[in-house]
Amino acid sequence: MPVRRRLRPLPLPSRRRTAATAVTAALVGGAFAGLLTVTGAPQAAEDPSHGPAKVLPAEARGKAGKPGSDKPGSGPVKPPARGTGSPVSVMQVVAHPDDDLFFMNPDVSQSLHSGSPLAAVYLTAGESDGVNARPRDARAAAPDKAGYAEARQNGIRAAYAEMATGSRTSPWDRTAIPTAGGGWAELDTLRARPQIRLVWLQIREAGAINGDRPHSLHGLWDGRITSLESQRSAGTPVTADFAYTKEQVVATVTGLLERFRPTFVRMQDPSPGTYPKSGKFRDHQDHLYGARFVQAALARYAELPGHPHVGVQNYLGYPTSALPHTLDPETADAKLRTLKTYAWLDGVHDCGPDAGCGDLKVAARPAGRGWTQTVRYARGTSTSWVQRDPAGGLHAFSVLDGRLAAWRKPADAVVWQGPELLPGTGLDSGITSVTLPGGRIAVYGTRTTLGGDAAAYRREVVTTVQTAPGAGFGPWRSLGTPERNDAEGTSDISAPAVTVAPDGRATLVLRDSHHRLTAREQRPDGGWGPWRSLGGTEVYGDPVAATDAEGRGHVFASTPTTVLAWAEQGPGGPLAGPAATGLPPTTLALSASAAPDGDGVRLWFRKPASGDLRSADFSGTGPVSPVTELAGTGVAGFGPVSGGDGLLAVRSRTGFLATAAPHGRGGARPVWTLEKFLFSGAPDAGTDGVAAIGLDGHLHWTPSPH
Structure with a gap:
């Protein structure tokens, strides 16, 4: 019989204790079961006559950092007064009309409902073969690329209007604007909600997922062509063709x-x-190379003075088809309804132009290849970005403007100081941190090098370490990449996971483009050994790591059907595995925290297609078996579960941060609290509280009630 355990509060020796592998699994579920409390003010809608909307951070309690404070030691930052928070402004850039609806929703609809400004930018016209018809009717339809581009625009306008106002026919104002590249773009503004805008660059698309199409963003990036032409839609106010x-x-x-x-x-x-x-791309070539153009623009923009700090989130595209669904049925249904509006499924001609009121190619399969049941972040799922120093102070890390942003809260302080943006550019979203023996903190992430030509593009692992406990950080150090070159795998590596031996040597683990785990071990002299394969097949997402009370490191990684484990046989020894855990499918995003009884590590994850929370305790021996079900601890939503020392933190169905103790008193259902702000990446829950980075670039802090 499995051993049944009752969760109990954890003492406070450190922010996060780490631990070991193997034995018990606890499954917890029930969307929004338990009591619910909502805190924080709603995000205000923009009043066009009074400038941009202001997003209201979660209620004070020392949550907000000060944007634009890039110098260390700038002093404590007072939390904004109610109603005076910094404004959130979101910009989305996708290759084709519908990429945002398939791969970024429900995040898009949540932003629209928040009232914050949102600008959606479409790089290509999405003209395809010019046939706006279901596959069964395609042969009888005459190609009209300008008309099909217009129909897709009409579908997007209808979908956004419906999400924002409830009416798909809510009118838009369409104008032509000059671009900084010397061409023209169409700017559409929703009349009822003028903070919502659509921008159509109307560049020619590739017209094939993997086909050799030099006249495309791919060919332009690689230098196979010197310029790429426009493809104007039939009803656009842009009156002249151009090329970039x-x-x-x-x-x-x-x-x-x-x-x-x-x-x-x-x-x-x-x-x-x-x-x-x-050797074919797993995603559409326009998605891939369009994103690289956005990376290059963000890098250039980061060097310009005077702009707000910018956070970035990347979204997985076509590869989501082969992975477990992440959305609960209610959210998936809402996403599907929006795609049906875009696809003009009812055939009602209420958009005016003759081109068509939506994308009939999508009408044949509005759910895509399971895309409406899923949203998945390609980066930024770590829940280990807050650490405690030996003096009891807390340090939090994120990426803003492609640089490491650092916040600090001294042990005797209520509010956080920062962010300080450290030197070094090109960081990708999503970093992890560890505390070394002696108290120094090390931060690990990946960095993209754009270079002057296509062959120079690469992603690599980098690290920086405090010069002393509680002090500043030294220079970035490159740890390289297991990838031979970008062409073979598009530099597809995960975020790193790191274990630290008792003598301070680190082991760095990540997933490579072949979907195996690879590792580098640090030598006693501080140098690093070569990359070596740890094996595993069909590993997706980011691995997570933990170290047990004996000093042994453990690593976990998801596949579409289960979770695999690797373990050191002795403290600081090489990782061995993979070993089967017997766990069921997860939504891939994992997090690890100390088990409440101090014996082993607790692995947190979500049940596919439900949002329900699950956990598995690994304490060293025996097969995985279910134990006590923690009634009412699930909350619908998606993404990682941060299981802190006495707290849980997750993204709820609304997109807001939800926090709770993992159990109620006397077996009572937990009380979930919604902090009413949208955030990026994953929360980090620990003994002291829960941290999350808002879409405003502020650090939001919810102290522990203990």
């Missing part, structure tokens, strides 16, 4: 960043990988 060089596309997107001044950018995945046998 590679430099002009970057300048155009940079100019839009300057125009909209976002605090948060949503974009597609610039390194989705290739199929090893065929």
Whole structure:
């Protein structure tokens, strides 16, 4: 019989204790079961006559950092008064009309409901073969690329209007604007909600997922063509054709960043990988290379003075088809309804132009290949970005403007100081941190090098370490990449996971483009050994790591059907595995925290297609078996579960941060609290409280009630 355990509060020796492998699994579920409390003010809608909307951070309690404070030692930052928080402004950039609806929703609808400004930018016209018809009717339809591009625009306008106002026919004002690249774009403004805007760059698309199409963003990025032509839609107010060089596309997107001044950018995945046998891209080439143009523009924009700090989130595209669904049925149904509106499924001609009121190609399969049941972040799922120093102070880390942003809260302080933006650019979203023996903190992440030509593009692992406990950080150090070059796998590596031996030597683990785990071990002299394969097949997402009370490191990684484990046989020894855990499928995003009884590590994850929370305790021996079900601890939503020392923190169905103790007193259902703000990446829950980075770039802090 499995051993049954009752959770009990954890003492406070450190922010996060780590631990070991193997034995018990606890499954917890029930969407929004338990009591619910909502705190924090709602995000205000924008009043066009009084400037941009202001997002209200979660209620004070020392949550907010000060944007633009880039110098260390700038003093404590007072939390904003109610109603005076910094404004959130979101900009999304996708390759085609519908990429945002398939791969970024429900985040898109949550932003629209928040009332914050949102600008959606479409790089290509999405003209395809020019046939706006269901596959069964395609042969009888005459190609009309301008008309099909217009129909897709009509579908997007209807979908956004419906999400924002409830009416798909809510009118838009359409104008032509010059771009910084020397061409023209169409700017559409929703009349009822003028903070919602759509921008159509109307560049020619590739017209094939993997086909050799030099006249495309791919060919332009690689230098196979010197310029790429426009494809204007039938009803656009843009009256003249144009063409862009590679430099002009970057300048155009940079100019839009300057125009909209976002605090948060949503974009597609610039390194989705290739199929090893065929070498074909796992995602559409327009998605991949469009995202690289956005990366280049963000890097240029980061060097310009005076703009708000910018956070970035990348979204996985076509590869989500092969992975477990992440959304609960209610959220998936809402997403599907929006796609049906875009697809003009009812055939009612209420949009005016003759081109059509939506995308009939999508009407044949509005759910895509399971895409409406899923949203998945390509980066930024770590829940280990807050650490405690030996003096009891807390340190939090994120990425803003492609640089490491650091916040600090001294042990005797109520509010956080920061952010300080450290030197060094090109950081990808999503970092992890560890505390070394002696108290110094090390931060690990990945960095993208764009280079002057296509062959120079690469992603690599980098690290920086405090010079002394509680002090500043030294220079960034490159730890390289297990990838031979970008062409073979599009530099597709995960975020790193790190274990630390008792003598301070680190082991760095990540997933490579072949979907195996690879590792580098630190030598006693501080140098690093070569990359070596840890094996495993069909590993997706980011691995997570923990160290047990004996000093042995453990690593966990998800596949579409289970979770695999690797373990050191002795403290500081090499990782061995993979070993089967017997766990059921998860939504891939994992997090690890200390088990409440101090024996082993607790692994947190979600049940596919439900949002329900689950956990598995690994204490060293025996097969995985279910134990006490923690009634009412689930909360619908998606993404990682941060199981802190006495707290849980998750993204709820609304997109707001939800926090709770993992159990109620006397077996009572837990009380979930919603902090009413939208945040990026994953929360980090620990003994002291829960940290999350808002879409405003602020650190939001919810202290522990203990």
